[in-house]
Amino acid sequence: MKRYIVGGAVRDALLGRPVNDRDWVVVGSTPEAMVAAGYTPVGKDFPVFLHPQTHEEHALARTERKTAPGYRGFVVHADPAVTLEDDLRRRDLTINAIAQDEHGALIDPYDGRRDLEAKVLRHVSEAFAEDPVRILRLARFAARFHDFSVAPETMALVREMVEAGEVDALVPERVWQELATGLMEPKPSRMLQVLREGGALARLLPEVERLYGVPQPEAHHPEVDTGHHLELVLDQAAAMDAPLTVRFACLCHDLGKGTTRPDEWPRHIGHEGRSERLARALAARLKAPTEATELAAVVAREHTNIHRATELGPAALLRLIERCDAFRRPERFAQALLACEIDARGRLGLEQRDYPSRPLLTRAFEAAAALPTADVAAAAMARGAQGEAIAKAIHQARAQAIAAALACESGA
Incomplete structure (x- = not known):
């Protein structure tokens, strides 16, 4: 049994970024051997285990076979004969397909370090086309690493996937998850640009796609x-x-x-x-x-x-x-x-404008919210007000509070 750090932890370390979580892949083991070694099984769709001391995730090296449209249409195969290279080949991008052994040595069969240095997002293999979620992941990685370009052959593959209807099989929950992650990246515009260039924006967010090419008054929108x-x-x-x-x-x-x-x-x-x-x-x-x-x-x-x-x-x-x-x-x-x-x-050109x-x-809300509405209501009821009349009295008192607050601020 051998274990390797894989994916984002290796990538981010090479980029000099903080590493918060480490994922491991285990080669040459079985579920029974992992349990016997003290690991706790947690995976539902494929064998994943928690380390007995660190609680970091350890997944058995695996391959996948496409059986149906969409991101769920896979059969997962994991056994001791699956190599590290086999496991890395099924990953999405070359920059995420670099492994590191327990001694710090890097294993990079698909030239991920080259693409990190060249700042290129490139798919590892044609297996990319089997999972439409990878289109969304590519787009959100573009929003994170916004100075990276997308390899032309990867964009061409995305277009083929869209034309084949793969993105139409995505379930809403997964689209939201990836979209939300992309929106929280440093340059969300890159996510829209990549999705649009690949033809996926029109399928996933047609309401957004329709905004392109629509003009607005230049006086308000340079x-x-x-x-x-x-x-x-x-x-x-x-x-x-x-x-x-x-x-x-x-x-x-x-x-x-x-x-x-x-x-x-x-x-x-x-x-x-x-x-x-x-x-x-x-x-x-x-x-x-x-x-x-x-x-x-x-x-x-x-x-x-x-x-x-x-x-x-x-x-x-x-x-x-x-x-x-x-x-x-x-x-x-x-x-x-x-x-x-x-x-x-x-x-x-208006990014620093005052608003x-x-x-x-x-200020207006704070002035209105500070009004003791119970007192206003009690006074209105003392005058014989009921129902809507009480609500109107509160409304008028709030408007007066706003007027007073703004007048005081302006020195009137």
């Missing part, structure tokens, strides 16, 4: 193209270290512009409502978490109103705050404001 704007927004979200929910909202905020009739370009009147419907539909299709879905819907519907908050009076500001359900979901409201700031700054709407709405 980049003009809506797809380019989305890429800038996603990269701005990464630069501002936004959480996943905010990044997903950024992905969805302008989807309605892809459905504007060409004779209405470059304006997109009413795109907010269309964006909300498309965002909800996309989130449902991907089975995205509820918090991501609801934030995306709020941002899609209200982002243009939030952008023009400085033009609104206290009553209108309060109505906007209420539509965002800020009093019940203050954290979500804060994230919506962050997403809108990212949208405003995700424009060519006064966010602090303005934050």
